[in-house]
Amino acid sequence: MEDRPLAELFGPATRERWRRAVDAALKGGDFEKRLVSKTADGLRIEPLYEPAAPLAQPVRAPGPWRLAQRVDQPDPEKASAQALVDLEGGADALVLVHREAPAARGFGLDLSSVDGLDAALKSVMLPLIALRLDAGPAGFETASLLRQLIERRGDDPAALDLDLGLDPLGTRAATGRLEAGWEARLCETARAFAGVRGSVALADARPYHEAGASEVQELAAVLAAAIAYLRALEAGGHDLERAREQIAVLLVADADEFLTVAKFRAIRRLWARVEEACGLEPKPLRVLAETAWRMMTRRDPFVNILRTTMATASAGLGGADSVTALPYTLALGLPDAFARRVVRNSQIVLVEESNLARVSDPAAGAGGFEALTAELTEKAWAAFQEIEREGGLAASLDTGALAQRIAAVAEARARAVATRREPLTGASEFPFLAEKPVAVLAEAPQATARPDGALPSARLAEPYEALRDASDARLAETGRRPAVFLANLGPVAVHNARSTFAANAFAAGGIEAIGNDGFSETAALAEAFRASGARVACLCSSDKVYETEAAPALAALKDAGASTIYLAGKPAEAEALRQAGLHGLLFAGCDLLALLQEAADRARG
Incomplete structure (x- = not known):
């Protein structure tokens, strides 16, 4: 018996051999469509990358x-207790959320006096933690109150780690209003906090991300904001060397691991390019992270735990200095x-048990991450230059140029959500109509539209949630949800795949599927439909069965009083069935949101 290492018994693993194996597995399928995806910016995500020589990468x-x-409990006493529980439980940083901040989500603290701020941070020893202010349009006033609190407590400013979170341009993006004279106030605040570790200005990506921005647009916007703050500080008499240390960036981390890691690596490269241009x-840039509001869902909220954990891990692996994960x-x-x-x-497990922070840049040398980082860096730099040609971030926001570019990306993403090319687990995929309510301290207030000139803020799942809310309201009012009768043709083995698909698809809109084991006779099908009390039906079976049974079943359902009939699949005879009264097709890739809205309306009568 030959005694050789196992690896020597096989030929070298080359891209050519891999491609031949892939083509054989695809059996004539299109390689590009099956295995290559594209980001919102048009960047290609390949199925396989060669090892890459790691480039010089600034790291955490x-x-x-x-x-x-986050500390967003409106009651100062409860907020203080909340903060202490978090710190005792393993957190080492707090984000103090002002009620006027766009990220307050209807809650937040009333920080209008130093006494209120002191009460919210009662028993919190500031020198032992990092603190970030999230105050939106009240940023300068809140920073001034924090300065008074530091003096009142007698804390050594040099011992503090603070991010004041001043982001006038981000506030302009989120509210439509830019404070006059913000440059002078920024410089004044920087002088007042001289000697404090941390940052004064924060280029915050959340307004752009919540409006639907792509990774490139998000990077370009925060880079434009950071440079605007750098210019303002330098023009106000601050040494450039010190001025750059007063600036931090907050990027949004979402559940796409590859793009999030690459995005956080890219911002450090972009800022290094700015520093070099300044001589x-x-x-290392101070990079903060917060998990995405855009990806959060109200339905099946436990899935948010998985989303935020993936986002947190990706931000940490990408080099974030601090991560704020949103509760599920x-x-x-x-x-x-x-x-x-x-x-x-979840964060403690990632850091202490999974040890994800032990390697400074774990993506270094990985072909996929290196390629994405390089492409994001170059495209973001070009997008940043476009903003600069428009007169800077404030001018681009005022003219609506940036908003238009973001809106185009958001519209494309909305189409992907509507067709489930971008699936949302628990909302558009695998919905559960009988889910139990989840406890919160207070229900979120009804969201209000942002003022003219402000970028919109939306979660991806909102259209599906609106349908589910309407279904719940109907259930509470009448005792029944909107319903669809599944007209299953043939035995279970034949119709099960499509009847299961249809039931889940309709449930995404709060429409309850009335199932059965299938019918071989149209008379029995029509009688079962009448007994169901439904107004809407959906034919479910195989294409082969559709060839002979779909038309008679369609006629029987219409005679039985079905006002609207759908068919699960895309059979060859679909057009003929439409001519005979079929209302629409339910298939993977259809505009599910439009179909669900229509079906819900017709099911209600």
Whole structure:
């Protein structure tokens, strides 16, 4: 018997051999359509990458990222208790959310006095933690109150780690209003906090991400904001070397691991390019992260735990200095202690048990991550230059140029959500109509439209949630949801795949499917439909059965009183069936949102 290492018994693993094996498995299928995807910016995501020589990459300082928890409880006393529980439970940073901040989601603290701020941070020892202010249009006033609190407590400014979160341009994007004279106030605040570790200005990506921006657009917007703050500080008399240390960036982390890791790596490269252009030796940029509001769902909210954990891990692997993960019930209302503990412990597991922070740049040399990082960097730089040619971020927002570009991407993404090319687990995929309510301390108030000139803010699942809400309201009013009768043709083995698909698809719109084991006779089918009390039906079976049975079944259902009839699939005889009264087709890739809205309306009569 030959005694050789196993690896020597096989030929070299080359791309050519791999491609031949893939083509054989595809059996004539299109390689590009099956295995290559594209991002919202048109970047190709290949199925296989060669190892890459790692480029020089600015990284986070050695050690784990900071675990930051939002403090958004409106009652100062309860907020203080909440903060202490978080810190005792493993968090080492807090985000103090002002009620006027766009990210308050209808809650947040009333920080109109130093006494109120002191009460919210009662027993919190500021030198032992990192603190970020999230105050939106009240940013300068809140920073001034924090300065007074530091003086009142006698804390050494040099011992503090603060991010004041001043982002006038981000506030302009979210509210439509830009504070006059913000440049002078920014410089004044920077002088007042001289010697404090951390940052004064924050280029915040959340307004752009919530409006639907792509990764490139998000990077370009925060880079344009950061440079505007750098210019303002320099023009106000601050040394350029010190001015850059007063600026931090907050990027949004979502559940797409590859793009999130690459995005966080790209911002560091972009800022290093700015520093070099300014004649400065690059230093690590302070990069903060918050998980995406856009990806959160109100339905099946437990899936949000998976989304935020993936987003947190991706931000940490990408080099974030601090990560704020949103509690899984935030879209429903003010999170309770359990939701806060879950999101806190998820980070602790990632850092302490999974040890994801032990390697400074784990993506270095990985072909996919290196390629995406390089492409995002170049495209974002070009998009940033476009904003600069338009007169800077404020001018681009005022003319609506940036908003139009973001809206185009958001519209394309909305189409992908409507057709489930971008699936939302628990909302558009695998919905559960009988899910139980989830506890929150207070229900979220009704969202209001943002003022003219502001970028919109929306979660991807909102259209499906609106349909589910209408279904719940009908159930409460009448005792029944909108319903669809599944006209299953043939035995279970024949119709099961499409009847299951149809039941799940209709459930995404709050429409309850009335199932059965299938029918071989049209008379029995018509009688079962009458007995169901439904107004809408959906034919479900195989294409072979449709050839002979769909037309008679369609006629029988119409005679039995069906006002609207759909068919699951795309059979060859679909057009003839339409001529005979079939209303529409339900298939993978159809505009499911439009179909569900129509079906719900017709099911209600």
